[in-house]
Amino acid sequence: METHITYESLMAMEKRQRTNLVNSTGGFKSVCLIGTKDKKGKTNLAVFNSITHIGATPPLIAFIVRPDSVERHTLSNILETGCYTINHLNEKIYKRGHQTSARYPKEISEFAAVGLKENYKDGFLAPYVEESNVQLGIQFKERLDLTINGTILIIGQIEHLYFPKNCLYDDAFLDLEKANTVTCSGLDSYHKTQRLERLSYAKPGIELEAIITEHSD
């Protein structure tokens, strides 16, 4: 049996219900912690599930900020310092990651509040999450205001990328499952993954094959 929900019935739903449902419709999502620091040295950490690949040449990545939410501290720090980190959640830290979405006052760092450790390396100003296995150091490039609903698309360039050595394959595919990265659905559901397969580059009339490249060690 199929359920059909229209725009009108979505808009007539109670707000929290609509938020749950609409957040589920896009499919499984990336879920990462964004680490920032303000000019005075106060750190902030917030969970985001709107990370999107923009391009590889140059390496660009984006996410959406809602300025009326706890995410506003992340935004103001990025605009102040021009840099931030993106840190993948894994099975050991997804609960602490989720807890960063609580409305802590600006003077409290979510790192300390939820029990995650700040990590600094290679001269980058913004704090990485030490417990995260895949970490990106990002330079802010562009802000695009989406006037349609007041959200903001933040685009940045990958300056640094860190991951466990045994997760990189010969063809430069990064095995996120081996890095224990988790995914999320809706606003609050966390999932681990199980690979079905990697598929070869698609061409008309050619049968797809499973890619079985492994990492080089």
Next chain:
Amino acid sequence: METHITYESLMAMEKRQRTNLVNSTGGFKSVCLIGTKDKKGKTNLAVFNSITHIGATPPLIAFIVRPDSVERHTLSNILETGCYTINHLNEKIYKRGHQTSARYPKEISEFAAVGLKENYKDGFLAPYVEESNVQLGIQFKERLDLTINGTILIIGQIEHLYFPKNCLYDDAFLDLEKANTVTCSGLDSYHKTQRLERLSYAKPGIELEAIITEHSD
């Protein structure tokens, strides 16, 4: 052991390798088929892994188009007709979904080429994928050109939403795992998921709890 890759070493990599690696850095992604039709009635189907939630009120969803790729047919059809469908991939159809990324000539519909069935309902012009369990009918709202690399952000509004009846919980969370929706990483890796748990709304100083709401039937 940790591997460190910088912007400079990314840019020095062979193009295909850089594409593989950078596409992996954002985490697990939504992977959906976008169905469109041109003014003459010719259909098109293409796989996208950049679906992003923009907001719930009104219900908005976005994705990124690369105009120099096979995705250009999707873009021109959307601009012509103002509508499209977003269809979740599941375990039965992810291979056929991946095959839509082959460069078929404009006169061939990917529906026929890969063996997926067009489905029309409730007076909506664009074709749904019949084999998909979660289907969205979208009205085009806005196009944002990302001058930084020539890609385009397409924002649309959810007009219709279809899913299996037993997947909706009492709090309007949609159980994508029950709907057999898959996720992807990199350019070509498909994964099924296993729920860790749903977590309660986070508040400072309050311990998170697992949400165990089920669907109402």
